[in-house]
Structure formats: structure tokens, C-alpha cells
Amino acid sequence: MSGAELAVENVTLRFGGLRALDAVSFAVHPGSLHALIGPNGAGKSSCFNVISGLYRAGEGRVRFGEHDITGIRPNRLAKRGIGRAFQNAALSPQSTVLDNVMLGRYSLTRGGFLECGLQLPWVRKQERRHTERAAEICEFLGLGAALHTPAGALPYGAVKRVDIARALAVEPALLLLDEPAAGMNAAETAELADTIREIREELDISILLVEHDMGLVMGIADRVTVLDFGRVIADGPPAEVQSDPEVVRAYLGTDSSDGTEAG
Numbered sequence: 001m002s003g004a005e006l007a008v009e010n011v012t013l014r015f016g017g018l019r020a021l022d023a024v025s026f027a028v029h030p031g032s033l034h035a036l037i038g039p040n041g042a043g044k045s046s047c048f049n050v051i052s053g054l055y056r057a058g059e060g061r062v063r064f065g066e067h068d069i070t071g072i073r074p075n076r077l078a079k080r081g082i083g084r085a086f087q088n089a090a091l092s093p094q095s096t097v098l099d100n101v102m103l104g105r106y107s108l109t110r111g112g113f114l115e116c117g118l119q120l121p122w123v124r125k126q127e128r129r130h131t132e133r134a135a136e137i138c139e140f141l142g143l144g145a146a147l148h149t150p151a152g153a154l155p156y157g158a159v160k161r162v163d164i165a166r167a168l169a170v171e172p173a174l175l176l177l178d179e180p181a182a183g184m185n186a187a188e189t190a191e192l193a194d195t196i197r198e199i200r201e202e203l204d205i206s207i208l209l210v211e212h213d214m215g216l217v218m219g220i221a222d223r224v225t226v227l228d229f230g231r232v233i234a235d236g237p238p239a240e241v242q243s244d245p246e247v248v249r250a251y252l253g254t255d256s257s258d259g260t261e262a263g
């Protein structure tokens with residue numbers, strides 16, 4: 001699965017008379033960290049939802065490697081090698097960090113109701129293997145000391161990391177992150193940037209980061225696509241995009257005064 005390109009091709013999405021996405025095209029190259037940014041209401045979440053199958057595009061296609069994943073059922077994403085973490089992490093607050101991350105591994109388990117109910121030896125062995133791998137992923141994301149802590153007792157920054165750990169637990173070739181820094185303070189955002197950088201360096205996967213914090217993105221992305229009013233207004237390396245007059249205008253036109261952050 002590694003080495004697959006994600007291609008968004010001419011995607012249009014309408015809500016009544018509003019074009020939330022207007023012929024949007026861009027590609028996430030294998031192994032790259034690609035950011036999709038834009039001011040509030042630009043269409044970032046709509047695009048994330050089209051890619052992850054929550055919204056059905058009126059026109060256009062989404063391709064991952066050789067597979068057409070347009071309108072894929074969200075529960076099939078893991079099977080295609082795509083993991084996603086949400087803007088509002090939907091963790092089970094009473095369950096431990098490890099159990100929450102284990103949820104991500106169920107898509108990889110074999111065995112039906114009967115085999116699991118009978119606790120056959122191979123089922124127990126498989127379960128042990130998955131638990132070890134889930135713990136390893138938690139460790140990698142700095143959650144090693146919190147494995148048995150209920151997710152609801154964690155600080156906000158750690159909750160986000162559990163959600164990312166759960167997305168990584170499907171062993172994806174592509175990780176989709178929807179505004180992971182939303183609601184974070186500056187210290188948590190800096191820590192998150194380090195985490196994303198480490199994922200990119202240590203794991204051989206592509207990352208699509210949907211984000212409106214331009215500061216976070218510019219420091220870590222290989223390539224940036226900028227949306228404004230549902231249209232792609234720039235696409236290129238961070239330094240190039242940052243000084244693009246249309247991008248500056250789009251960001252300054254919102255409530256940001258220094259051009260480093262919208263929203």
C-alpha cells in the first residue's frame with residue numbers, strides 16, 4: 001500500500017446554492033506531509049469529509065493509488081490503508097488509552113463472533129500481538145505512562161494524541177488529520193508539531209493535514225494547498241505559498257492581522 005498517491009480530482013460539493021468546493025484538485029505525493037489550509041469557511045472540512053467518505057461529491061473523483069475511493073464508506077477506509085483523526089476526538093472517556101487505541105486495530109483482526117467467544121488459542125495470540133502493537137504506538141506518541149488511564153482523565157493535548165494513535169493503529173499508508181491544533185494553546189500546538197514531524201520521519205507514510213493555523217503548517221509541511229471560498233488559490237512549497245499575494249489577501253481578509261493565522 002505504501003507509495004500510493006492520493007488524488008483529489010475536480011471535486012465539487014454543493015450545499016443548496018452554496019459551492020463549498022468548486023472543482024478542487026490536488027495530489028498528496030507518497031511519503032509527503034501535505035497541508036490543506038484556508039481561512040474559516042474555505043472548505044477544508046468539507047474536503048476532508050469528501051476524502052473520508054462522509055460527504056458525497058456532486059462531481060469529481062478521489063483516488064488513492066489504483067483505487068477509486070470516491071464516496072467510500074467510512075468504515076472501509078482502514079481496509080484501503082487510510083487512517084483519520086477527527087477535529088473533535090470521539091474517544092470513549094471511561095475506557096483506557098490502550099482500549100481506545102485497540103479500537104483502531106479491530107479492522108485488522110481476523111476471527112468472528114464464535115472464534116472470539118471460544119477464546120481459541122490463535123485468537124488469544126492475535127489479541128496479544130495487537131495489544132503489544134497498540135502499546136508500542138502509544139509509546140511512540142508519548143502516551144506510554146498513560147496506557148491504563150481513562151481517556152476522559154487526560155489533558156486536551158494528550159486526548160488529541162490518543163486520537164492520532166488510534167488512527168495510526170490501522171497501520172495506514174495515509175494519515176488524515178482534521179485541524180488537530182484546534183482548541184490547543186501555543187505550547188500544545190508546538191508539541192503537536194513535533195509529534196507530526198516525528199510521525200513523518202519515523203513512519204513511512206503520507207500525511208494530509210487539514211489546518212487553519214498557518215504557523216503550524218509552514219514549519220512542517222512539504223507542500224501546501226490553499227483553499228478560499230471553495231477554490232484552490234495556491235498549491236506549492238510552503239515558502240512560495242506564504243508569499244503568494246492571493247494567499248496573503250485571503251488570510252488578511254479574515255480576522256487575522258499578521259498573516260500567520262486565520263480563524
Ligand SMILES: Nc1ncnc2c1ncn2[C@@H]1O[C@H](COP(=O)(O)OP(=O)(O)OP(=O)(O)O)[C@@H](O)[C@H]1O
Pocket residue numbers: 015018020038039040041042043044045046047212263
Ligand atoms: N453541512 C453543511 N450544510 C450547509 N453548509 C455547510 C455544511 N458544512 C459546511 N457548510 C458550508 O460550506 C462552506 C465550507 O465550510 P467548511 O466547514 O468546509 O470550511 P472550513 O474551511 O473547514 O472552515 P473552518 O476553518 O471554520 O472549519 C461554509 O460556507 C460552510 O458554512
